[in-house]
Amino acid sequence: MATETLRIATRKSPLAMWQAEYVKARLEAIHQNLTVELIPMVTKGDIILDTPLAKVGGKGLFVKELEVAILENRADIAVHSMKDVPVEFPEGLGLEVICEREDPRDAFVSNTYRQIEELPPGAIVGTCSLRRQCQLSEVRPDLKIMDLRGNVNTRLNKLDNKDYDAIILAAAGLKRLDMEYRIASYIEPEQSLPAVGQGAVGIECRIDDERVKALLAPLNHALTSDRVLAERAMNLALEGGCQVPIGSYAIIDGDELWLRGLVGKPDGTEVIRAEIRGDRNNARQLGLELAEKLLAQGAKEILAAVYDSSDA
Numbered sequence: 049m050a051t052e053t054l055r056i057a058t059r060k061s062p063l064a065m066w067q068a069e070y071v072k073a074r075l076e077a078i079h080q081n082l083t084v085e086l087i088p089m090v091t092k093g094d095i096i097l098d099t100p101l102a103k104v105g106g107k108g109l110f111v112k113e114l115e116v117a118i119l120e121n122r123a124d125i126a127v128h129s130m131k132d133v134p135v136e137f138p139e140g141l142g143l144e145v146i147c148e149r150e151d152p153r154d155a156f157v158s159n160t161y162r163q164i165e166e167l168p169p170g171a172i173v174g175t176c177s178l179r180r181q182c183q184l185s186e187v188r189p190d191l192k193i194m195d196l197r198g199n200v201n202t203r204l205n206k207l208d209n210k211d212y213d214a215i216i217l218a219a220a221g222l223k224r225l226d227m228e229y230r231i232a233s234y235i236e237p238e239q240s241l242p243a244v245g246q247g248a249v250g251i252e253c254r255i256d257d258e259r260v261k262a263l264l265a266p267l268n269h270a271l272t273s274d275r276v277l278a279e280r281a282m283n284l285a286l287e288g289g290c291q292v293p294i295g296s297y298a299i300i301d302g303d304e305l306w307l308r309g310l311v312g313k314p315d316g317t318e319v320i321r322a323e324i325r326g327d328r329n330n331a332r333q334l335g336l337e338l339a340e341k342l343l344a345q346g347a348k349e350i351l352a353a354v355y356d357s358s359d360a
């Protein structure tokens with residue numbers, strides 16, 4: 049039988065390469081005649097490293113080049129951390145598959161302290177996420193939150209150089225890169241509600257590409273898909289397209305989906321929380337309804353203020 053090929057557009061960061069290799073390995077294991085080729089690319093987000101993300105235009109920066117490659121038929125699919133995928137897609141592209149979720153939690157990483165509670169007053173914590181900053185500052189307004197950019201290794205190097213007392217990273221990224229041992233403690237969702245889609249890998253392709261969609265279909269994980277669908281619907285309704293202090297986290301028990309949402313001021317002085325439970329088959333609807341609850345509590349005003357101050 050003739051061999052078939054499929055091309056993956058990917059960023060070159062170690063985490064992006066891990067994710068692309070993971071999808072390649074799974075596809076090749078399922079489809080005996082398939083050869084998967086990686087096409088590594090540099091995105092704007094990889095180049096602009098010295099400016100806070102919120103100021104350079106947010107997460108879309110990391111995916112645009114990959115999407116253009118698919119649209120121009122230089123690649124068939126792009127593999128993304130769901131956390132970094134904008135809520136809307138360019139015409140002709142869509143998210144076809146979401147793979148099984150890794151650990152969605154944030155992780156506390158430090159060479160000195162075991163957990164947030166141990167940090168001395170005024171300690172310096174590195175994160176570029178307004179969502180992490182908000183939730184950390186809410187309980188520990190004394191902490192000095194400093195911006196921290198770059199890929200996972202760069203961030204760890206900055207910690208090791210003693211630029212920070214601790215940093216917060218996604219547990220999933222550290223686990224994937226075999227650096228779980230760097231995690232001092234896990235931060236439970238009650239303390240740091242994860243970002244939309246955190247820990248899940250998604251696959252984007254041309255929506256009319258039936259050949260590729262059939263190849264990808266076995267990788268879809270229904271539970272993860274419903275969870276992320278609810279989280280993304282909430283985010284979409286809040287127009288949280290860019291780098292924003294929004295958390296959204298769904299879990300499923302039987303047929304019930306439990307979605308928690310959070311919107312807050314980056315400095316933690318005001319944090320709005322809401323939650324909703326319902327049939328997992330209504331995942332999207334639950335997300336939209338939760339957004340309404342948050343908006344009714346003043347989420348719009350908080351988000352508008354964040355966008356204004358970041359000139360986004």
Ligand SMILES: NCc1[nH]cc(CCC(=O)O)c1CC(=O)O
Nearest residue numbers: 129131217218220221246247248
């Ligand atoms: N913003 C970068 C990014 N995008 C996805 C992950 C981690 C892996 C994941 O959430 O799937 C990370 C690193 C981090 O936040 O520590």
